[in-house]
Amino acid sequence: MNFENNLAFARSMDLQDPIGHLRDEFLFPTQKNVPFIYLCGNSLGLQPKAARKVLDEQLSNWENLAVEGWFEGDNPWMFYHKALKKLMAPLVGASAAEVCPMNTLTVNLHLLMVSFYKPSATRFKIIMEAGAFPSDQYAIESQVRFHGYDPKDAIIEVAPREGEYTLRTEDIIESISDNGAEIALVLFGGVNYFTGQWFDMQAITEAGHKAGAVVGFDLAHAAGNVPLQLHDWKVDFACWCSYKYQNSGPGGISGIFVHEKHFKDTTLNRFAGWWGYQEEQRFKMEKGFVPEAGADGWQVSCTQVMPMALYFASLQIFEMAGFMEPLRNKSKKLTAYLFFIVNEVNKTLGFEQYTMITPITEQDRGAQVSIIAKQGGKEVFNQLVAKNVLGDWREPNVIRLSPVPLYNSFEDIFLTGEYLLAISKSILTPIY
Template sequence: MEFKNTLEFARELDKKDTLAKYRTEFNFPKVNGKEVIYFTGNSLGLQSNRSVDYVKEVMDDWANLAVEGHFFADKPWWDYHERFSSPLSKLVGAKPSEVTVMNTLTVNLHLLMASFYRPTQKKFKILCEEKAFPSDQYMIQSQVQFHGLDPKDTIVEIKRRDGEHNFRIEDILAKIDEVGDELSLVLIGGLNYYTGQVLDMKTITAKAHEYDAYVGWDLAHAAGNIKLELHEWGADFAAWCSYKYMNSGPGNASGCFIHEKHHNNMDLPRLGGWWGHNKERRFLMEPKYDPIQSAHGWQISNLPILSLAPYLASVEMFDEIGMDKLVEKRDVITSYLEFILKEVARETNANFEIITPSDPKERGSQLSVLLHGEGRRLFDYLMEEGVIVDWREPNVIRLAPVPLYTSYEDMYHFGQILKNGVKS
């Protein structure tokens, strides 16, 4: 498609956009009395009207039914989480039995590592990416120390080449070969939070399995953003948050994937709890733990229904649309944003460096831009003008045009504001 940096062209794209109607389902903050241009769905998605309705339903059931809501609400609370199985499995490319919802992201990664990080004297190393999101770094370090090991000897980081912003697949595969039979676990962010690069999860998973290592993926920035095929790729486990692209609300519940090949393996340790026990026998209060033979068997506590309500509203919206349509718009609107950025740079002689890969197959709804010679001043200007963007040191802004609620006209107006900010 040949793009044009004009309001008319942007509006024409919006007229043809089959997802444009969903924009009205979301609530936009306002700056100076006008709805913002919202580019931070990769940090916190906007609130949908559906999520408000779903939370109100739970609140009303609580008021009218109290404890009886567990069994007699329209959506009974005791099996509320099971409503996620079908729509969420489609979102991440899994079987319904392979997904569950519980806790929050880092908590779930800790719980999954209790099962899938079982170091021995010869097989104990963990492979991750350098400068992973801090929570992942701390989680992995503390897990290693929990097992009485030294992080310096245990954690192996994949490095970027000097002068490059993104990882090379050949370097990742070479590092797996280098660690070899000492490799116990690969745990990497499937979509890098800083650069927006999507890794070749299928190829990396297959390579690590050659050395009988487990493979887990942190999909915080991938779930609801890119097409995933976790079952087909053979990943052992994965976890993701729901408050970014899936718009479930601040700090909300996490999703988990555990491949079906592990469901019936009673030799695989897990940290158990009441809600992971055999559902048909749960209320018999038996003394011996009998985990459910699905991903639900990794649950511990009964679920926070008020947190799950907006998440359920969201996954049902995703199921209504389908990832294929979301990805189709995502690729076009992200490419249009890239075009706008380059046009502004050309017109103003600004030195913007887009560090996100240019290949749509290697990125999602995010462009990370190095503001050479601009820095925080330009970020502050954008925010004051109602363009909500994300800042990462030393001088990167992250822009995420989310297909559900971002318009092409937003891209055009952003370009005009950015141009004025560079000139000011």
């Protein structure tokens, strides 16, 4: 597409946007009574306007029904998670039975690794991306130690080649193949939090299975961001938070995916709890854990009603959008426009102040562009915030900007470029 660096073009793109009206479903933070251009959905999504309503409804249920709310009212809490499952499934390419909202992300990662990391004397290693989000690193290290191994021996990290910022799929596949006989688990992020690279999850899954390993993904930066087909790709398990691209609020409830091929596998270990016990027999309070069918059998504690209500508010907006296809179509254009605008800033400056380390190929990225600022990065970021542009900062020199298709516009991108150029001209020394 031929982009233009002017406000009229950006506004014309917004007028043609079939889901642009969904922006009105969200609340934007303000500074000095001016709404932010919010480009930080990769860290915390905006609050849906419906969030307060659904939360108030559940508070009223608590007030008026008290303990009877578990079985009385329009949406009894005992079964509330089922309404969410139907809306979660299309976001990750799964059946409703394969997903479940529960707990928080790293808790779920541990619970799933209890089931799917089954090391043996010869096959005990985990292969992962270098530079994964710290929670993943810590969870994997602690699981390895729990089983009696040294992380230095049991964890294989695949890193970018020297001078490159992102991983090549062929290097990931080669590493899996070369170490295949020793690998018990392949565990990657779906989208790398720092670079915004969307990994070829289907190819990684196929390679892991060919090597005889189980394959799982942390989808914190992928679920609700990029189109996923977890069932068809035969991913074994996955988990995600819901407060980034899925807008469920700070610390919002997590979700899990377990492929249906594992539902009847009685050899899987799990840390069981009452709420994972078969639903129809749960209140008999009998000894001996019998899991509920599907992903629900991995539940431990009872339904977290208030966090689920907030997640439900956002999931309904995804349903209004038509789920992932319309969002992905807009996301590719928005992100490409951001690439274009940042390049225009560099051209006007006459030197490359901003290097984008997110893959330019659309199949390798989601709704995020990570930008290295060669000079004065933190000051540039702070001045963007002062001008009501809110992205986020990652040490030592990276500004992450995330144009989310549910609520960002092409005008947001254009104005961000205008501010970035003005700030750069005022504080930077030309590099030739």
